[in-house]
Amino acid sequence: MLPPDQMSERAAPMIVIPAYNEAGRIGDVVRAVRAATADSRIVVVDDGSTDATPQEARAAGAEVVSLPLNLGYGSALQTGYLFARAEGVERLVQLDADGQHEPACIQKLLAGLDDGLDVAVGSRYLTAQPPSVGFARRTGAWLFGKIATLWTGVRITDPTSGFQALSHRAVAHLVHDSFPEDYPDTDVLIDLHRAGLRIGEVPVLMYPRRGGKSMHSGGKVAFYAYKMFLNLSLLPVRRTSPFRSGRAAG
Amino acid sequence: MRALIASIEEIPSGQKTVAFVLALSMLAVVIELVRRRKLREEYALVWLGTGLALLLLAWQHQWLSWFQNLISAKSPVSALFFGGFVFLMWLCLLFSVRLSKMSARQKSLVQKLALLEKQVADLRDRPQG
Numbered sequence: 001m002l003p004p005d006q007m008s009e010r011a012a013p014m015i016v017i018p019a020y021n022e023a024g025r026i027g028d029v030v031r032a033v034r035a036a037t038a039d040s041r042i043v044v045v046d047d048g049s050t051d052a053t054p055q056e057a058r059a060a061g062a063e064v065v066s067l068p069l070n071l072g073y074g075s076a077l078q079t080g081y082l083f084a085r086a087e088g089v090e091r092l093v094q095l096d097a098d099g100q101h102e103p104a105c106i107q108k109l110l111a112g113l114d115d116g117l118d119v120a121v122g123s124r125y126l127t128a129q130p131p132s133v134g135f136a137r138r139t140g141a142w143l144f145g146k147i148a149t150l151w152t153g154v155r156i157t158d159p160t161s162g163f164q165a166l167s168h169r170a171v172a173h174l175v176h177d178s179f180p181e182d183y184p185d186t187d188v189l190i191d192l193h194r195a196g197l198r199i200g201e202v203p204v205l206m207y208p209r210r211g212g213k214s215m216h217s218g219g220k221v222a223f224y225a226y227k228m229f230l231n232l233s234l235l236p237v238r239r240t241s242p243f244r245s246g247r248a249a250g
Numbered sequence: 251m252r253a254l255i256a257s258i259e260e261i262p263s264g265q266k267t268v269a270f271v272l273a274l275s276m277l278a279v280v281i282e283l284v285r286r287r288k289l290r291e292e293y294a295l296v297w298l299g300t301g302l303a304l305l306l307l308a309w310q311h312q313w314l315s316w317f318q319n320l321i322s323a324k325s326p327v328s329a330l331f332f333g334g335f336v337f338l339m340w341l342c343l344l345f346s347v348r349l350s351k352m353s354a355r356q357k358s359l360v361q362k363l364a365l366l367e368k369q370v371a372d373l374r375d376r377p378q379g
Contacts (some may be wrong), residue, residue, distance in 0.1 A: 075361065
């Protein structure tokens with residue numbers, strides 16, 4: 001049996017925030033998360049930033065895991081999963097470092113896990129006043145949402161949402177070598193469903209970006225659509241990873 | 251058969267000499283790179299094979315003519331270019347697979363390094379006693 005302080009540490013949710021060059025924003029995000037969840041462990045995964053992101057995150061009270069190279073959003077997120085696994089964390093919440101996600105909604109996501117979900121996806125489109133988004137993003141969300149809904153049988157309206165809560169079972173499933181390095185979206189949700197994990201959506205508040213650069217901008221939108229279609233087409237027949245060298249780091 | 255013999259005779263001796271020199275130079279460069287440990291044995295294999303194939307074609311150029319007839323090419327040179335193009339395409343694909351493998355391994359290593367650094371920092375910050 002674990003000592004009481006370690007047991008409470010495991011029961012406390014871990015908030016994972018992947019961040020790349022978010023100096024000037026990350027400190028506010030960490031403080032807002034701390035205000036919304038007093039008992040949580042806040043972990044910023046610095047994805048090889050070239051600015052003061054790790055220093056600002058640490059100064060705001062977060063633990064920081066620093067990747068020596070910029071690996072991409074998905075790999076930074078997965079590093080958070082690996083850390084959570086190593087720490088034996090039971091519940092994990094992920095949110096973006098750019099201030100788009102309202103930290104007050106973390107409790108709603110965690111309540112989704114308490115209701116039996118393994119993956120509670122925060123949806124901006126289930127709120128009374130969804131934020132206005134660009135045409136490409138809206139079309140993509142609609143299309144991939146429909147695909148995810150058809151595949152999983154669960155209504156998915158915001159498949160690109162990075163604001164999610166995950167149970168330890170879901171985290172354990174995602175620490176494999178072939179986890180997407182850039183966009184872990186629809187294909188990951190379908191993969192989780194295929195693994196027998198329960199997925200559901202929870203309405204959350206999201207705001208427009210307060211600066212920095214979106215990973216769904218410019219030519220990346222076309223690449224995102226191509227990659228998602230290829231991944232989804234091959235999902236039923238794809239091997240986990242041909243490059244498996246034991247298990248993923250951690 | 252006559253067409254085959256005619257096509258062999260079509261290859262001028264100057265071209266044969268150039269082909270020999272190129273093939274031997276390539277083999278020499280590959281062996282030197284392996285000697286200096288700048289090229290790993292497994293990658294050298296494909297280049298040694300290419301050099302030997304070029305050498306064989308320069309020596310026994312009727313094989314090139316046989317290949318020319320096989321693919322219905324107009325001249326041995328175009329048959330050689332076609333063969334070279336297919337070979338390079340295959341090589342590019344092979345290297346893309348290698349790159350994918352290297353990327354996956356690099357990601358795993360970088361993640362592990364970051365987690366170990368965090369562990370070391372935590373141990374260093376832990377109060378003594």
